[in-house]
Amino acid sequence: xxxxxxxxxxxxxxxxDTIAKITTEIPSEAKVLLLYGGGSIKKNGIYDQxxxxxxxxxxxxxGGIPANPEYDTLLKALDVIKEEKITxxxxxxxxxxxxxxxxxxxxxxxxxxxxxxxLEKGIKTEEGMPFGTVLTLPATGSEMNSGAxxxxxxxxQKLAMGGPGLxxxxxxxxxxxxxxxxxxxxxxxxxxxxxxxxxxYLTYPIGALLQDRFAESILQTLIExxxxxxxxxxxxxxxxxxxxSCTMALNGLIQKGVPTDWAxxxxxxxxxxLFGIDHARTLAIIAPSHYKFNLDTKKEKLAQYGERVWNITxxxxxxxxxxxxxKTEEFFNGLGIDTKLSKYTDEYKGTAETIAKRFTDxxxxxLGEHKSLTPDNVQEIVEMAY
Amino acid sequence: xxxxxxxxxxxxxxxxDTIAKITTEIPSEAKVLLLYGGGSIKKNGIYDQxxxxxxxxxxxxxGGIPANPEYDTLLKALDVIKEEKITxxxxxxxxxxxxxxxxxxxxxxxxxxxxxxxLEKGIKTEEGMPFGTVLTLPATGSEMNSGAxxxxxxxxQKLAMGGPGLxxxxxxxxxxxxxxxxxxxxxxxxxxxxxxxxxxYLTYPIGALLQDRFAESILQTLIExxxxxxxxxxxxxxxxxxxxSCTMALNGLIQKGVPTDWAxxxxxxxxxxLFGIDHARTLAIIAPSHYKFNLDTKKEKLAQYGERVWNITxxxxxxxxxxxxxKTEEFFNGLGIDTKLSKYTDEYKGTAETIAKRFTDxxxxxLGEHKSLTPDNVQEIVEMAY
Numbered sequence: 001x002x003x004x005x006x007x008x009x010x011x012x013x014x015x016x017d018t019i020a021k022i023t024t025e026i027p028s029e030a031k032v033l034l035l036y037g038g039g040s041i042k043k044n045g046i047y048d049q050x051x052x053x054x055x056x057x058x059x060x061x062x063g064g065i066p067a068n069p070e071y072d073t074l075l076k077a078l079d080v081i082k083e084e085k086i087t088x089x090x091x092x093x094x095x096x097x098x099x100x101x102x103x104x105x106x107x108x109x110x111x112x113x114x115x116x117x118x119l120e121k122g123i124k125t126e127e128g129m130p131f132g133t134v135l136t137l138p139a140t141g142s143e144m145n146s147g148a149x150x151x152x153x154x155x156x157q158k159l160a161m162g163g164p165g166l167x168x169x170x171x172x173x174x175x176x177x178x179x180x181x182x183x184x185x186x187x188x189x190x191x192x193x194x195x196x197x198x199x200x201y202l203t204y205p206i207g208a209l210l211q212d213r214f215a216e217s218i219l220q221t222l223i224e225x226x227x228x229x230x231x232x233x234x235x236x237x238x239x240x241x242x243x244x245s246c247t248m249a250l251n252g253l254i255q256k257g258v259p260t261d262w263a264x265x266x267x268x269x270x271x272x273x274l275f276g277i278d279h280a281r282t283l284a285i286i287a288p289s290h291y292k293f294n295l296d297t298k299k300e301k302l303a304q305y306g307e308r309v310w311n312i313t314x315x316x317x318x319x320x321x322x323x324x325x326x327k328t329e330e331f332f333n334g335l336g337i338d339t340k341l342s343k344y345t346d347e348y349k350g351t352a353e354t355i356a357k358r359f360t361d362x363x364x365x366x367l368g369e370h371k372s373l374t375p376d377n378v379q380e381i382v383e384m385a386y
Numbered sequence: 387x388x389x390x391x392x393x394x395x396x397x398x399x400x401x402x403d404t405i406a407k408i409t410t411e412i413p414s415e416a417k418v419l420l421l422y423g424g425g426s427i428k429k430n431g432i433y434d435q436x437x438x439x440x441x442x443x444x445x446x447x448x449g450g451i452p453a454n455p456e457y458d459t460l461l462k463a464l465d466v467i468k469e470e471k472i473t474x475x476x477x478x479x480x481x482x483x484x485x486x487x488x489x490x491x492x493x494x495x496x497x498x499x500x501x502x503x504x505l506e507k508g509i510k511t512e513e514g515m516p517f518g519t520v521l522t523l524p525a526t527g528s529e530m531n532s533g534a535x536x537x538x539x540x541x542x543q544k545l546a547m548g549g550p551g552l553x554x555x556x557x558x559x560x561x562x563x564x565x566x567x568x569x570x571x572x573x574x575x576x577x578x579x580x581x582x583x584x585x586x587y588l589t590y591p592i593g594a595l596l597q598d599r600f601a602e603s604i605l606q607t608l609i610e611x612x613x614x615x616x617x618x619x620x621x622x623x624x625x626x627x628x629x630x631s632c633t634m635a636l637n638g639l640i641q642k643g644v645p646t647d648w649a650x651x652x653x654x655x656x657x658x659x660l661f662g663i664d665h666a667r668t669l670a671i672i673a674p675s676h677y678k679f680n681l682d683t684k685k686e687k688l689a690q691y692g693e694r695v696w697n698i699t700x701x702x703x704x705x706x707x708x709x710x711x712x713k714t715e716e717f718f719n720g721l722g723i724d725t726k727l728s729k730y731t732d733e734y735k736g737t738a739e740t741i742a743k744r745f746t747d748x749x750x751x752x753l754g755e756h757k758s759l760t761p762d763n764v765q766e767i768v769e770m771a772y
Contacts, residue, residue, distance in 0.1 A: 001626040003401025008394070014643065015389025207623040210607045210630050217599030224595060237593040240387040240643075244596050257400065257626075 001208045004256040010144045011170040014244065016236075018174045019049040022090070023056070025132055025170045030088035032059040033081055035101050037093045039063060044180035046136055050092050060084050065093070068272070068279075069100030071116070071152040074107075078115065081108050081129070089131035091168075095140025098133050099148035102166045105129045118161055119150055125163035132170040136177045138243040139189035139280070141196060141250025143171035158269055173247065178239040183230060187335040188280035190226045193246040194219065194331075195264060195283040202291065202301050203259040203369040212304070215254045219309045221245045226335060263367040264290050267378055270355045275345050284332040284339050289384035291325045293377065297370065341385050352382035387594045390642040396530045397556040400630065402622075404560045405435040408476070409442070411518055411556045416474035418445040419467055421487050423479045425449060430566035432522055436478050446470050451479065454658070454665075455486030457502070457538040460493075464501065467494050467515075475517035477554075481526025484519050485534035488552045491515045504547055505536055511549030518556040522563045524629040525575035525666070527582060527636025529557035544655055559633065564625040569616060573721040574666035576612045579632040580605065580717070581650060581669040588677065588687050589645040589755040598690070601640045605695045607631045612721060649753040650676050653764055656741045661731050670718040670725050675770035677711045679763065680754065727771050738768035 013021050026032060032054060041047040051059075062077045080086070081104060089108075091101035105128030107115035117123055135143045142148065147162035178186070201215035222245050228238035248254070267290070268282030277285070291298060299321040306312035306324030315323065329339050341348045356379035359367075367373040373381075399407050412418060418440060427433040437445075448463045466472070467490060475494075477487035491514030493501035503509055521529045528534065533548035564572070587601035608631050614624035634640070653676070654668030663671070677684060685707040692698035692710030701709065715725050727734045742765035745753075753759040759767075 001401070001623070001630075003404060005397065005399050007397035011391065011393035013391050015387070018389060207626070209610060209627045210603060210634065213603030213606060214600060217596060217603055220599060221596045237387070240593070241595045244387075244643075248596065257630075 001206060001211075001257040002259070006252060006256045007164070008144065008167065008252055010167045010251075012144060012173060012247070013170060014173045015240075016174060016176060018172050019046065019134055020053050022050065022132060022134065022170070022172060023053045026054070026057055026088055026090070028057060030057060031084065031086050032057055032088045032090050033077070033084070033086040033104075034059050034061045034090050034092060035065060035077065035097055035104070036061075036063045036091075037065050037067075037097050040180070041092055041136060044136075044177070046092065046134065046177060050090070050134060054090075059090075060086065065097050065100045067096045068149075068151040068158070069096045069103065071103075071119075071150055072154065074100050074103050074150070075115070077104055078107050087129070089129055091131060091133040092136065094135070094137030095142045098135070098140070098142040098168070099150065101131050101133070102128070102142070102146075102148035103150050103161065105131050105166055106161065106163070116152075119152075119157075119159040122161070123163075125161070125165040127165040128163075130169050132172075133168045134172045134174075135243075137181055137185060137189060138173075138178065138246035139185075139192040141193070141247055143168060143173065144247050144251040156273060158273065173243050175236060175239040175243045178229065178243065179233045181233060183336070184278075186229055186233065187337055188278050189246060190222055190229065190242065190335055191280040191284050191332060191337055193249040194222050195280070195287060196249040197222075197254065198287065198328075199262050199264060200255040200258065200260045202298055202305060203261050204297060205300050205304075206258055208258045211254050211256065211258050214248075216305070216308045218245050218249050218254070219305075223309070223331065226331075230335065259369040261369045263373055266367050267355065267382065270358060271341070271351075274351065274354065277344050281337055281344070284337045285341050285344070285385050286381065288325050288329045288339055289381045291328075292322075293381045293384060294368065294373075295321055339385075341382075348386050351386075352379040355379070355382050387592060387597075387643040388645070392638060392642045393550070394530065394553065394638055396553045396637075398530060398559060398633070399556060400559045401626075402560060402562060404558050405432065405520055406439050408436065408518060408520065408556070408558060409439045412440070412443055412474055412476070414443060416443060417470065417472050418443055418474045418476050419463070419470070419472040419490075420445050420447045420476050420478060421451060421463065421483055421490070422447075422449045422477075423451050423453075423483050426566070427478055427522060430522075430563070432478065432520065432563060436476070436520060440476075445476075446472065451483050451486045453482045454535075454537040454544070455482045455489065457489075457505075457536055458540065460486050460489050460536070461501070463490055464493050473515070475515055477517060477519040478522065480521070480523030481528045484521070484526070484528040484554070485536065487517050487519070488514070488528070488532075488534035489536050489547065491517050491552060492547065492549070502538075505538075505543075505545040508547070509549075511547070511551040513551040514549075516555050518558075519554045520558045520560075521629075523567060523571060523575060524559075524564065524632035525571075525578040527579070527633055529554060529559065530633050530637040542659060544659065557633075559629055561622060561625040561629045564615065564619045564629065567619060569722070570664075572615055572619065573723055574664050575632060576608055576615065576628065576721055577666040577670050577718060577723055579635040580608050581666070581673060582635040583608075583640065584673065584714075585648050585650060586641040586644065586646045588684055588691060589647050590683060591686050591690075592644055594644045597640050597642065597644050600634075602691070602694045604631050604635050604640070605691075609695070609717065612717075616721065645755040647755045649759055652753050653741065653768065656744060657727070657737075660737065660740065663730050667723055667730070670723045671727050671730070671771050672767065674711050674715045674725055675767045677714075678708075679767045679770060680759075681707055683756065725771075727768070734772050737772075738765040741765070741768055
């Protein structure tokens with residue numbers, strides 16, 4: 001096991017009818033900016049619950065934060081924060097709204113020339129404006145971590161940011177919100193959380209026995225509840241476990257002391273940039289090829305995953321590893337998610353070269369847990385995913 | 387799954403040669419009281435590492451905190467804190483030193499008549515004097531939770547305390563400390579952590595699939611590493627997993643959203659009070675009888691535990707449950723820990739009645755996850771453990 005540091009101060013408020021609890025989590029003298037996305041919260045009743053809980057707290061709203069939270073939109077929210085002397089942010093939404101709120105938390109207290117620095121120069125935020133979240137879409141884990149990804153259309157950039165000052169003070173997780181999520185987004189959420197775990201788990205053995213088992217626990221639970229959540233999003237037992245699994249998949253715990261990969265995310269982002277494919281689906285497209293291509297370096301963990309998560313008992317290590325990749329692909333397919341790029345676009349030819357070139361142009365530093373994957377390797381992986 | 391709230395702000399600093407890191411965790415202007423136990427840290431090199439890390443920070447020492455931290459001893463430390471205007475506490479030790487430090491953290495800022503109130507009136511500490519820990523004995527989990535148990539010999543009381551203000555600010559976990567721990571204490575630590583998990587897991591099914599699997603993960607890991615830790619405490623792979631498992635067993639995570647039992651601890655404390663038997667060993671004595679006695683209400687979880695943790699495949703639910711209890715007893719025996727009271731004392735007769743009477747005299751409120759166990763039930767459980 002590698003040395004590690006772990007600290008996660010976010011307060012989780014989990015369960016049925018918990019949105020009302022935000023009343024006591026936000027200081028009564030705060031001036032709140034309530035941030036949300038496209039307005040679905042006004043249809044499913046979540047908005048009304050939030051406004052009721054904030055009835056005695058001065059609150060201004062900023063809606064319309066898009067998926068892949070957009071820098072220009074966020075700058076408008078930043079103007080509101082400054083003009084209105086906002087002191088507390090409340091994100092009501094999924095990963096995009098929460099990520100956007102993290103950027104605003106950092107930017108509100110940033111005293112450099114331009115908030116773009118935070119993203120472009122990779123400035124870690126030690127202290128941000130305090131914020132809480134009400135999660136409406138289990139998937140990204142942003143509700144209990146300190147990272148965010150922000151998109152700038154103008155320059156076609158998608159950049160990561162974070163820092164110890166960007167943990168939500170609290171996050172409300174009421175699994176009842178799942179009932180109003182469209183099936184497509186539920187399948188995406190399950191896939192996203194599943195892939196978060198695989199990126200932190202499918203590397204090479206390092207003797208972190210407990211972290212491995214925790215990772216396997218999340219995978220087993222997602223596999224168990226996925227068909228139930230999709231079939232009946234009012235199944236409270238299934239949705240509670242789905243929601244808590246998504247949070248635990250990326251709150252820092254399972255990555256401590258172990259190598260992590262994240263190449264699937266690195267390559268997947270390009271497919272979103274090129275074709276607008278949903279983030280989770282890009283991961284499902286790339287993952288099987290990535291694991292097949294890197295079978296030699298990953299086969300021990302792939303076989304362990306196959307044995308423990310998919311109950312594969314037949315074959316040697318390599319055969320078990322291959323069977324585990326097959327099972328993963330079948331799992332995504334079973335959620336209604338295609339795992340081949342050609343199912344998403346007819347214009348897939350040349351994509352591998354294009355992505356390899358983008359990586360080269362950006363100044364290549366290597367992908368994967370060994371930072372050893374070259375642009376040529378990436379080209380091959382993407383070709384295998386056609 | 388039940389509704390729950392979870393917040394754990396302790397920063398964990400885990401791994402080889404990490405004690406030096408306390409330098410940057412404690413404010414340089416702090417005046418530190420360094421607290422420790424019987425002085426073993428002066429023999430194994432930990433004391434020297436701590437003093438080196440504190441070389442530029444004003445530090446006073448208070449040694450001699452005994453196992454089952456004693457109220458009268460702690461009052462002497464409290465005098466030092468007040469006379470010397472201490473601003474920061476550093477516990478270097480196992481659960482007893484850390485628990486004692488938590489009491490001092492609370493008492494230092496308590497403005498009531500007597501610090502005894504904190505224990506007797508069950509006052510929750512919202513804010514304590516800041517403190518950190520350097521863990522020297524993996525077992526209790528106190529390094530990453532906000533609870534403590536304090537003993538007062540004078541009145542033969544052992545009382546629990548806690549509150550959100552009593553999380554350590556940081557805890558340093560260097561698995562190399564395990565190399566100097568006597569085998570008896572290692573066996574106790576493994577048993578203590580194992581029983582912490584069982585108390586939070588062996589109740590009744592409530593659909594908390596992920597929490598169940600996390601609990602099973604800790605149990606499986608303890609079972610895997612226990613013989614290795616006992617055989618060779620310099621086995622770094624084994625000790626890292628032992629140490630991290632002990633912390634995760636009682637940092638709040640696996641108890642969230644589920645019923646918990648804690649009857650084994652409640653009864654076990656009495657055996658320590660009556661016979662001075664090591665805490666962990668009292669748990670190993672009581673647990674098998676407790677689970678046999680409550681087979682009807684616990685058999686579903688016992689059978690699940692048997693299947694998943696002990697790979698029991700034969701028999702119906704009740705048979706699997708019984709086999710799981712048997713396996714648990716064998717596991718403790720394999721660590722060199724006897725599971726019958728008569729192996730610890732010749733004067734065991736009448737113990738069951740004595741304990742039942744003590745519970746009755748104290749004003750009975752019921753034990754176990756249903757709060758349904760009566761003093762008569764306790765008497766029967768203890769008799770079964772003779």
